[in-house]
Amino acid sequence: MATHASVTNRIGTARCGVTRSGLRSALRFALDAVLPPLCPVCGEPLTDADALCAACWSRLSFIARPYCDRLGTPFPHDAEATRVSAAAIAHPPAWDRARAAVRYDDVSRALVHALKYADRLELAPMMGRWMSEAGRDLLADADALVPVPLHWRRLWARRFNQAALLATVMADLRGMPVLVDALKRVRATPQQVGMTRAERAGNVQSAFRLTEHGAAAVRGRRVVLVDDVMTTGATAEACARALSRAGAARVDVIVFACVLDATKV
Numbered sequence: 001m002a003t004h005a006s007v008t009n010r011i012g013t014a015r016c017g018v019t020r021s022g023l024r025s026a027l028r029f030a031l032d033a034v035l036p037p038l039c040p041v042c043g044e045p046l047t048d049a050d051a052l053c054a055a056c057w058s059r060l061s062f063i064a065r066p067y068c069d070r071l072g073t074p075f076p077h078d079a080e081a082t083r084v085s086a087a088a089i090a091h092p093p094a095w096d097r098a099r100a101a102v103r104y105d106d107v108s109r110a111l112v113h114a115l116k117y118a119d120r121l122e123l124a125p126m127m128g129r130w131m132s133e134a135g136r137d138l139l140a141d142a143d144a145l146v147p148v149p150l151h152w153r154r155l156w157a158r159r160f161n162q163a164a165l166l167a168t169v170m171a172d173l174r175g176m177p178v179l180v181d182a183l184k185r186v187r188a189t190p191q192q193v194g195m196t197r198a199e200r201a202g203n204v205q206s207a208f209r210l211t212e213h214g215a216a217a218v219r220g221r222r223v224v225l226v227d228d229v230m231t232t233g234a235t236a237e238a239c240a241r242a243l244s245r246a247g248a249a250r251v252d253v254i255v256f257a258c259v260l261d262a263t264k265v
């Protein structure tokens with residue numbers, strides 16, 4: 001099993017393409033001694049090696065059984081015997097099973113935004129570990145992980161793909177391959193924030209394609225699609241369709257956070 005340090009080093013390598021993680025770790029150590037890292041949610045100084053303070057951790061809403069096997073959305077307590085929700089039966093998703101570590105709320109939103117907009121890459125091992133736990137049954141019988149890709153222009157601006165970082169953490173923990181370049185975002189879709197459900201679906205329609213080597217790598221294999229957030233499911237739906245068309249034997253989905261009232265999106 002990979003240590004926290006080795007996972008962090010791999011993230012540094014994945015992000016920069018060259019191994020500068022040793023120097024970065026030394027600088028980070030020196031900087032932490034002078035300026036202790038802050039909790040990404042409340043902004044209070046962190047007193048130990050954790051990436052999140054205990055108070056904010058306790059406010060996270062982890063998703064636990066019983067939940068819909070297809071959508072990963074929790075059931076009310078009295079629905080223990082039901083396996084698939086009415087929503088999944090009415091509108092079956094293009095994927096087989098989905099799991100989310102936490103409910104998307106103020107706390108998880110702060111984590112997601114700190115990771116992808118504020119370069120808090122040290123959050124990825126913690127978030128990826130929770131995803132790996134949430135998706136334990138999916139990962140147990142999967143062959144490879146496939147991150148949702150960014151368009152090359154956004155990747156160039158951000159310098160890393162948060163979904164690829166999270167997939168790399170899970171892959172290290174489970175000893176599985178990550179097919180980083182299997183899927184390609186062929187249209188530069190605007191950010192989804194503020195869009196309605198229909199707009200989101202239109203926004204990502206035909207936006208994803210398998211690369212040539214990606215298509216060969218997923219054919220006949222059971223893959224797990226990885227993303228940071230699922231809101232309406234439009235992105236996961238478009239990616240799952242592309243993967244299935246390319247011949248993937250099964251497509252499951254693991255996200256860090258799931259919006260549970262997407263009717264309001």
Ligand SMILES: O=C(O)c1cc(=O)[nH]c(=O)n1[C@@H]1O[C@H](COP(=O)(O)O)[C@@H](O)[C@H]1O
Pocket residue numbers: 148190191192193200227228229230231232233234235236
């Ligand atoms: O980058 C985005 O488009 C984005 C911005 C944002 O504020 N929140 C957000 O969830 N997203 C992305 O939108 C996708 C989830 O939205 P749905 O496609 O509606 O499920 C994921 O790929 C997110 O990374």
